[in-house]
Amino acid sequence: MKSRRREEQSAVTLAFTSSDIDLWSEEVIRSPYETYRHLRDLGPAVWLEQYQVFVVARYQDVYDALHDHEAFSSGSGVALNEQLNQKMKGSALVSDPPYHDHVRRVMGKPLTPRALREHRDDFQRLADELVDHLLERGSFDAVVDFAQLFPLSVVPDLLGWPSDGRDQFLAWASAGFNALGPMNERALADIPVLAGMWAFMADIVQPGRLRAGSWGADLVEAAQQGTVSKQLLPALIGDYLVPSLDTTVSALTSAMLFLGRHPEQWQAVRADHSLIPNVLNEVIRLETPIRALSRVLTRERDLGGTVLPAGARVVLLYGSANRDERHWDSPDEFDVKRANANSHVGFGHGIHGCIGQGLARLEGHALLTALATKAETIEVGEPEYRVHNTIRAISALPAALKA
Template identity: 65%
Template sequence: MATAATPQSDIDPYSEEAILSPYEPYRALRDIGPAVWLEQYQVWAVARYRDVYDALHDHETFSSGSGVALNDAINERMRGTTLASDPPYHDHVRGLINGPLTPKALRAHREDFERLADELVERLVRQGSFDGVADFAHVFPTSVVPDLLGWPAEGREHFLDWASAAFNTIGPMNERSLADVPLMKGMWEYIAEMARPGRLREGSWGADLVAAADAGRIDPKLLPSLIGDYLLPSLDTTISALSSALWLLGTNPDQWDAIRRDPSLVNNAFNETVRLESPIRAFSRLVTRDHDLSGRFLPAGSRVLMLYASANRDERYWDNPEVFDVTRADARNHVGFGHGIHGCVGQGLARLQGNALLTALAKRVRRIEVGRPVWRVNNHIRAMSTLPTTLHV
């Protein structure tokens, strides 16, 4: 894949150091060129915004059908999911789960989410100090979303471990991936069990899928993957965005004051959070045909690593990209939820949770005090494990 003239780097995006402090390595990769060969992983790293954006909108050249992980075993296991598929099959399976996630469908849940957010914030205000990850960011993704899916009380204790393992194994088959492969096997077996008729609550999103399979409208073999498409992306990514929002607003009190003065900024603040601290660091694609990417030749058969988190801080596109600015006019242009046909199908649900919780905070809380976060070491998720927090009213 690479020649002596090929821009190469020994930067390892999957080292513990780069995971915990990723932004200087990203900048270095951006400075080298539009695509940089990582010999260790036999993959092109694409780190600049425009190149990532353009590639995400060219699904014929940059294919997801061969998987989006950096190892063959997980790519093979992901076949049949919306994430690891190309049109026309992708359009079919995405259509099967999209109904409850349309803006119109989600509006029906807005009042319930707002009420639950008000109750959570009131409880945390009375509590005083708490963990912004476990006591704030975990609550909606691990309760409200599984309720919508119709998941019973049993098995929910596995959700966070499953989500973490899923994103670890999307990376190269390093020690973190290998350690979580058995957990992934157990997860898929459990989800397959839950896909049986009668296991998910009647009238729920999950039960509707099972009923459609029973009626012959969906291939029953797809059920575990489709249920997984609802469940897994709605956990770690949203938890990451919510905890990062709390941290950024606590460390930028002027931005929190701006939201309190103008609560209409909440949605933009959520976008700016996802831009600056992108929950998903990267996904890969397979190049289906020889392609010129901003002057860099990518041969057919190459695998490219789309560094979303780097693109979202690219100084070639963003003004003052390191600055958290809730009034940033183009914050919505981030690629933190992907883009193009593979833009995250559940991003509307994540926004609904984020907007409800940040609005509830803005109504009640004068100042958000945060301590030093502890960041998790995960191949593909940028997330905290703890965040000391106190709310001042």
């Protein structure tokens, strides 16, 4: 059956623009933006021969797909390999309505704007303390000492995590996102890490393991009451954990990089703190943390004037959409005053928009406020980029702050 479907699908795709581009090659991962531009110029959807998927690279087409969850289904998985898609079934990310709406309501209770406001003062205090410490140090690594340190100081406590396992959080998050791409050497190398994560998750969701009153404990209680399936608890806890780290670390590191490279814009932010939300949006637009996720078409669908066949897997290239010259003026430039920066698709959009984006914004705003209040100058060196299937991330960035 699978063979017949592929033959039928391949026959249909002869009418489409095809390409032998490898979006998951080390070369493209390290320097992707000219490749993204080329894909946008090829058409609304391009057939990638090597992976037997369509890729959608233009802003409006990605936006339209994200807002049509009935045609572009997440229930068959958002990864480019069936191993992870099957493992994640039943999570908020890999589901369709009405189940998706139910589980998202359960998970979203502590992530509402009202609920997150309770953490604002604590987050600002922690951010102020971190920036004070970095000012005392002078020079530091913006990844390890800034972007990673802050989420790791708040997320485990919000989840009610015990002391054991915390040292594995970053490795687990990285492995989880790596496996969303094709099952290449990078993904295969992380399979043992993922196996360890799933084993730990299965243990951590036992009643009493997570601190009472925490996000994680409340989810376990919901399962005990029959609101969500006990069998799905590891995947649901993973929905909290994995997206809350790597994506935030990526955005915070990129913020330090861009503000350090544009001192005149940094001074504008210091003079007007109301720009801070826009700064974060512009960072996420320009250096989108999640490069792409995929969907499966439930029916034939016209996208940008091109008809895609039912059953096709379609990769939505967020990192390209956010630099599409059809939507943005001077899309490759960093501009803290960009009027439409908040229209980016870096957090997704539609019903599958990132459930944790409020937490990410709260963290980012607290850190940028602390920096704008305390640091007159930001100096950065040359970044080293991490080769990763899904996350656009810097592995090291020399930095210095001066009051």
